[in-house]
Amino acid sequence: MSTPYEKLADILVEELGQDRDDLSPSATFSEIGLDSLSLAELSVIAMDKTGVEIEDLTPESTLAEAAALLDAAASGADAGSAI
Amino acid sequence: MRRDDIAVTGMGMVTPVGVGTEASWQGLLDGRSAAATDPRLDRLDVDFTCRVPGFEPGKLLGRALASRLDSHAHLALVAAREAVADAGLATEEWDATRVGVVLGVGCNSLEQYHREFGRLNSDRAKLISPRAIVRSVPNMVPAEVALDLGARGPSLAVSTACASGTTALSIARDLLRSGSCDIVLAGGSESGTAPVTVACFQQMRTLSERTHDPGGASRPFDQDRDGFVLGEGAGILVLERAEHAAARNARVHALLAGCGNSTDAHHVTAPHPEGRGAVQALRQALDDAGLTPADVDHVNAHGTSTALNDQAEHRALRAVFGTPPPVTANKSVLGHCLGGAGGIEAAATVLSLRHQTIPPTANLDTLDPDIDLDVVHKVPRPTRIRAALSNSFGFGGQNAVVVFTAV
Structure with missing residues (x-):
């Protein structure tokens, strides 16, 4: 069972062509070269793969924040309790 | 060369016989059809196309961009990057505001629409890709090339069906003649090999149904031809005024000496039986180049392998030339790359001029008895070529002809 961060990293590598070596929980989407259109694409792919919708991502969000949102949406828990 | 001649200084090709101009030229000289069955098409009546072998966009362009x-x-x-490198251009040094991109697009990206329609029709509209529009609309191909190269002059998509790539060369020529640009990348690209594209063309009864022999299916001018084979590819030329090319000591492959464009206004898909629009475009291109039919030593035919096209093209060539010069049909080897075909065949015509050799038409076993043309077949033919034409005719009756001359 992969963690929310691992699920997110897999989507970034396999679907959006990112280099896994560039990814880290503290990196922002802007730092890894994703713009707002890419984030919209990421949200749709994540919804397709996990069945949950992650909203409110910005280019300045970190990957850890996005993973927390993914986890929170999946579990229905508060984002703050994830990761 | 005159100062306002239009020089071809670079070429890039991606075709079903190889990635790159050199591989594509060798494949054309070998003269074997690239058609093969594709497992993606196994539920269709026509299950073969011509795909680019070993084409890995992620490796060539980087995975994020791809x-x-x-x-x-x-x-x-990929073709544009090769063309710019072949022209010896350094993108960090050129005046980017004077560089244009004009590319032919035939069918957009039907595959993308097919995917998104599937989501829409199964109540999954929220899963439609946010990139569906920017991946698929026609203007984005020249826009992405301009973005990739940093070309900041006009970038235009030209759509005249199967003539698109050739029409693009004509528009590019005008941008150079008018002084709007110093350099224009022109040609076309398309991948018409997705199941939805094959199914749509098959329902029009335009494709060869020779499923027992895909390699023999594209047979322009042969008496047993029964339609075309869909292909994929891109062909892009770097064009500039001769004075601009000379000022930077660029190697000139050939001159784009003339262009002719016309519309049949006869039928939505069938060519005029006497090739009326084709004759008009051929004569206009020759007049534009200041040439007579006797000056032309080779015609790179549209030659789709459909019953109607090949007959109408034959009649048009007879009307213009009397006895036409030797002809070849690259679609016998490459299939029909739709919006990419004109650019690819223009590059092949320039290569014929440069190498003074006409590549063979594959699968011509028995010339249609109603067609009286000298079609180069089986083996390449070395011959003197001073001027050569490339013909492209599209559904919609849209015709484009370009004339290239040796330097």
């Missing part, structure tokens, strides 16, 4: 583009843009970017 992941956000569709096939027609992958093909165009």
Whole structure:
């Protein structure tokens, strides 16, 4: 069972062509070269793969924040309790 | 060369016989059809196309860039990068505001629409890709090439069906003649090999149904031809005024000496039986180049392998030339790359001029008894070529002809 961060990293590598070596929980989407259109694409792919919708991502969000949102949406828990 | 001659200084090709101009030329000289069955098509009556072998956009363009583009843009970017390198241009040194991009697009990206329609029709509209529009609309191919190269002059998509790539050369020529640009990348790209594209063309009864012999299916001018074979690819030329090319000591492959464009206004898909629009475009191109039919030593035919096209093209060539010069049909080897075909065949015509050799038409076993043309077949033919034409005729009755001359 992969963690929310691992699920997110897999989507970034396999679907959006990112280099896994560039990814880290503290990196922002802007730092890894994703713009707002890419984030919209990421949200749709994540919804397709996990069945949950992650909203409110910005280019300045970190990957850890996005993973927390993914986890929170999946579990229905508060984002703050994830990761 | 005159100062306002239009010089071809670079070429890029991605075709079903190879990635790159050299591989594509060798494949054309070998003269074997690239058609093969494709497992993606196994539920269709026509299950074969001509695909680019070993084409890995992620390796050629980087995975992040490749992941956000569709096939027609992958093909165009690879060909455009090769063309710029072949022209000896350094993108960090050129005046970017004077560099244009004009590319032919035939069918957009039907595959992208097919995917998104599937989501829409199964109540999954929220899963439609946010990139569906920017991946698929026609203007994005020249826009992505301009973005990739940093070309900041006009970038235009030209759509005249199967003539698109050739029409693009004509528009590019005008941008150079008018002084709007100093350099224009022109040609076309398309991947017409997705199941939805094959199914749509098959329902029009335009494709060869020779499923027992895909390699023999594309047979322009042969008496047993029964339709075309869909292909994919890109062909892009770097064009500039001769004075501009000379000022930077660029190698000139050939001159784009004339262009002719016309519309049949006869039928939505069938060519005029006497090739009326084709004759008009051929004569206009020759007049534009200041040439007579006797000056032309080779015609790179549209030659789709459909019953109607090949007959109408034959009649048009007889009307213009009396006895036409030797002809070849690259679609016998490459299939029909739709919006990419004109650019690819223009590059092949320039290569014929440069190498003074006409590549063979594959699968011509028995010339249609109603067609009286000298079709080069089986083996390449070395011959003196001073001027050569490339013909492209599209559904919609849209015709484009370009004339290239040796330097």
